[in-house]
Amino acid sequence: xxxxxxxxxxxxxxxxxxxxxxxxxxxxxxxxxxxxxxxxxxxxxxxxxxxxxxxxxxxxxxxxxxxxxxxxxxxxxxxxxxxxxxxxxxxxxxxxxxxxxxxxxxxxxxxxxxxxxxxxxxxxxxxxxxxxxxxxxxxxxxxxxxxxxxxxxxxxxxxxxxxxxxxxxxxx
Numbered sequence: 001x002x003x004x005x006x007x008x009x010x011x012x013x014x015x016x017x018x019x020x021x022x023x024x025x026x027x028x029x030x031x032x033x034x035x036x037x038x039x040x041x042x043x044x045x046x047x048x049x050x051x052x053x054x055x056x057x058x059x060x061x062x063x064x065x066x067x068x069x070x071x072x073x074x075x076x077x078x079x080x081x082x083x084x085x086x087x088x089x090x091x092x093x094x095x096x097x098x099x100x101x102x103x104x105x106x107x108x109x110x111x112x113x114x115x116x117x118x119x120x121x122x123x124x125x126x127x128x129x130x131x132x133x134x135x136x137x138x139x140x141x142x143x144x145x146x147x148x149x150x151x152x153x154x155x156x157x158x159x160x161x162x163x164x165x166x167x168x169x170x171x172x
Contacts, residue, residue: 007047008146014040015150019157025121031068034116035061050142052102055092056109059085063113082117086110101141108134122165128158 018037021030042057063085070077093106108131115127132155139147 003047007044007144010040010044010047011144011146011150014044015154018154023161027071027119028068031064031071031116034064035068038064044144044147045142048142048144050098050105050138050144051096052093052098052105053138053142055096056089056105059089059092060109060112064116067116077117082114085113085117089113099141101138104134104141105138108138125158125162125165129155129162132158 014037017033017040021033021037024030024033038057038060042054042061045051045053045057066081067077089106089109093102093109096102111127111131111134115124115131118124132151136148136151136155139145139151
């Protein structure tokens with residue numbers, strides 16, 4: 001199998017994993033899914049020589065492992081950690097910069113880091129919409145049709161999740 005085909009297969013696997021995050025209310029399950037998702041997506045980007053995407057996912061794996069263990073121990077992830085995380089993302093973004101689209105990947109990673117750092121699931125869902133749009137643009141740029149298709153599907157799932165939860169809030 002060639003690298004391109006494998007990269008597209010990894011996107012499909014990652015998408016199935018990340019889909020769980022839009023229906024779960026468990027922070028532990030959310031973080032477990034993110035770790036697996038970022039691993040598959042990171043390898044996907046590496047196979048396509050999309051180095052900023054790869055490094056952003058590498059940082060996301062570290063971030064999610066850190067959040068997972070802090071969550072398990074009942075510890076908070078303070079603002080200082082978020083600032084350090086932002087600095088690491090920006091540093092890797094500068095290091096791996098290839099073109100303007102690298103900035104889109106970096107922006108999506110910054111937003112994603114914030115959405116996972118804060119604990120409001122509602123905010124997470126709204127931020128996920130923006131992140132999906134950014135990854136659709138990045139996927140088009142790196143010629144990854146399955147990434148684009150699955151991000152569009154995820155975007156629709158996110159919007160449905162927002163609609164369903166908004167409807168539930170109105171009925172309460």
